[in-house]
Amino acid sequence: GQRQVLPGGGPASTEGINMAAAPRTVLISGCSSGIGLELAVQLARDPRQRYQVVATMRDLGKKEALEAAAGEALGQTLTVAQLDVCSDESVAQCLSCIQGGEVDVLVNNAGMGAVGPVEGLSIAAMQNIFDTNFFGAVRLVKAVLPGMKRRRQGHIVVVSSVMGLQGVMFNDVYAASKFALEGFFESLAIQLLQFNIFISLVEPGPVVTEFEGKLLAQVSTAEFPDTDPDTLRYFRDFYLPASRELFRSVGQSPQDVAQVIVKIIGKARPPLRRQTNARYSPLTLLKAVDPSGVLYVRTTHSLLFRWPRLLNLGLRCLACGCLPTRVGPR
Numbered sequence: 001g002q003r004q005v006l007p008g009g010g011p012a013s014t015e016g017i018n019m020a021a022a023p024r025t026v027l028i029s030g031c032s033s034g035i036g037l038e039l040a041v042q043l044a045r046d047p048r049q050r051y052q053v054v055a056t057m058r059d060l061g062k063k064e065a066l067e068a069a070a071g072e073a074l075g076q077t078l079t080v081a082q083l084d085v086c087s088d089e090s091v092a093q094c095l096s097c098i099q100g101g102e103v104d105v106l107v108n109n110a111g112m113g114a115v116g117p118v119e120g121l122s123i124a125a126m127q128n129i130f131d132t133n134f135f136g137a138v139r140l141v142k143a144v145l146p147g148m149k150r151r152r153q154g155h156i157v158v159v160s161s162v163m164g165l166q167g168v169m170f171n172d173v174y175a176a177s178k179f180a181l182e183g184f185f186e187s188l189a190i191q192l193l194q195f196n197i198f199i200s201l202v203e204p205g206p207v208v209t210e211f212e213g214k215l216l217a218q219v220s221t222a223e224f225p226d227t228d229p230d231t232l233r234y235f236r237d238f239y240l241p242a243s244r245e246l247f248r249s250v251g252q253s254p255q256d257v258a259q260v261i262v263k264i265i266g267k268a269r270p271p272l273r274r275q276t277n278a279r280y281s282p283l284t285l286l287k288a289v290d291p292s293g294v295l296y297v298r299t300t301h302s303l304l305f306r307w308p309r310l311l312n313l314g315l316r317c318l319a320c321g322c323l324p325t326r327v328g329p330r
């Protein structure tokens with residue numbers, strides 16, 4: 001099919017990414033705020049104009065922030081489109097508007113958090129988290145994969161989470177949705193190597209976006225009708241303060257996370273997994289070094305319930321600036 005053409009540039013080719021003079025079409029979900037918005041803008045402003053960005057969001061009423069941040073790139077290397085990852089029709093409609101329907105790089109970024117005791121979450125609410133975080137990504141992949149396979153070229157980036165690698169108390173369903181992504185895309189990665197298509201799971205720790213505020217707003221109105229008082233106390237008096245301190249101390253900016261993703265997209269051989277926050281990695285190491293899981297579960301349990309002062313001290317130490325904010329360049 002017809003490929004898109006850069007303003008003032010030559011016609012696109014279908015050659016390998018490093019040789020191609022033509023921009024690659026990048027489709028990103030969830031660009032109304034946070035990581036998606038930052039990534040769309042950084043790619044669209046690529047000094048080498050390597051990308052034609054289709055920045056999508058489910059509610060175009062929220063497009064002002066993105067348009068303002070895009071500046072001169074708007075209408076040039078960045079276009080805004082409607083896309084609800086929970087709707088088949090919306091996905092089909094969005095792809096039909098992309099020239100040739102060809103997506104070279106898909107970034108599955110749209111997602112939502114869910115926090116609190118499982119007793120307080122209905123099965124319908126849990127299914128809604130999975131429909132967005134897991135099936136949303138799967139739905140988009142099913143739509144772009146046939147084209148990528150035909151062209152023997154493509155890159156699928158998934159914004160997973162450190163909670164795709166390890167569970168965190170009171171984040172049971174959210175972590176499960178991210179674990180689901182990790183299993184699905186690791187499996188797919190093996191087959192897709194046959195087609196020269198790469199998968200990258202990006203695993204940020206806490207990022208300072210609307211994500212945390214949306215969660216806290218949910219928590220403040222939730223009533224937790226079927227939850228026993230001990231569990232509620234552990235959630236409110238132990239978990240919530242620790243989580244707040246974690247975001248405050250080691251929270252990354254969405255710009256930093258976007259920068260890591262831009263680098264990955266620029267690679268000829270992108271990695272399957274990439275954590276973005278060096279300050280959080282001591283916590284992911286606890287699981288990595290002990291496959292039995294005992295070290296991770298016991299240590300985080302103790303940090304929260306037995307040594308909360310040590311946890312706070314540790315977090316303040318991590319925040320002091322003597323460590324790099326990102327996992328170093330690779």
Ligand SMILES: NC(=O)C1=CN([C@@H]2O[C@H](COP(=O)(O)OP(=O)(O)OC[C@H]3O[C@@H](n4cnc5c(N)ncnc54)[C@H](OP(=O)(O)O)[C@@H]3O)[C@@H](O)[C@H]2O)C=CC1
Binds near residue numbers: 086113
């Ligand atoms: N912030 C954090 O601490 C971390 C976040 N992540 C992941 O990063 C990704 C981006 O989150 P972040 O930028 O932090 O948070 P934001 O809340 O700022 O952004 C989330 C984006 O996803 C969109 N979205 C939600 N549901 C749908 C849907 N059905 N269809 C299309 N878009 C949808 C939101 O749109 P709308 O405005 O309409 O709700 C919004 O644009 C998520 O996958 C999240 O799980 C991973 C690790 C840590």
Ligand SMILES: CC1=C(/C=C/C(C)=C/C=C/C(C)=C/C=O)C(C)(C)CCC1
Binds near residue numbers: 160204207243283
């Ligand atoms: C309470 C607590 C923890 C909390 C971790 C959190 C809250 C991580 C949040 C990650 C996010 C927000 C990822 C988004 O996808 C630790 C540090 C594991 C251990 C000690 C107790």
